[in-house]
Amino acid sequence: MTDHNRLSRIVTRTGDTGLTGMADGSRLAKTDVRVIALGALDELNANLGMLRAVLTESSFDGFLSDQQHALFDLGGFLAMASLAQVAQIPSLEPLEAWIEHHNAHLPPLKEFILPGGSVVLAQTHIARVTARRAECHLWALVADDATAEPVAIYLNRLSDALFVLARVIGEQSGRVVYWRRSAP
Numbered sequence: 001m002t003d004h005n006r007l008s009r010i011v012t013r014t015g016d017t018g019l020t021g022m023a024d025g026s027r028l029a030k031t032d033v034r035v036i037a038l039g040a041l042d043e044l045n046a047n048l049g050m051l052r053a054v055l056t057e058s059s060f061d062g063f064l065s066d067q068q069h070a071l072f073d074l075g076g077f078l079a080m081a082s083l084a085q086v087a088q089i090p091s092l093e094p095l096e097a098w099i100e101h102h103n104a105h106l107p108p109l110k111e112f113i114l115p116g117g118s119v120v121l122a123q124t125h126i127a128r129v130t131a132r133r134a135e136c137h138l139w140a141l142v143a144d145d146a147t148a149e150p151v152a153i154y155l156n157r158l159s160d161a162l163f164v165l166a167r168v169i170g171e172q173s174g175r176v177v178y179w180r181r182s183a184p
Helices: 033-054 058-083 093-103 119-144 146-173
Strands: 019-021 027-029
Touching: 027 033, 033 058, 033 119, 033 146, 058 093, 058 146, 093 146, 119 146
Parallel strands: none
Antiparallel strands: 019 027
């Protein structure tokens, strides 16, 4: 642990011209695809924090906490830009193992699921769709910078995990809302 402060001043006015600083010292437009991707990761992290706040099943808190830390690491990788190291990317193995373990106990999915049923289920789906949107922003960045591809892949897997989490919570609570086909 270091003794220095990460942020000593919050109001710096350095972003008042529409530019923001990256960890490698470069400055990018706030509309740059990398900055938008970083914002999407931040939004996803906030939604995971909200999910943790409303989640009553504490057995998932550790998993969600790990994902929040992983998202911060992924954001650091993106912010480092030219200085980024592949070693900063969290491994997919624990995430994939979590998905396989929890999905194995679910019944086959016979119909689409609608977000809702409870606050926790709705927030889980909000986190899931936020992960999908963040993934889309990352693929836009990959078009400019292929080194961001592992981040996009991680987000794809995370959104799968959040879908499985929603199914597990829905099954445990009996509050799953299934899509109802319209009568022909």
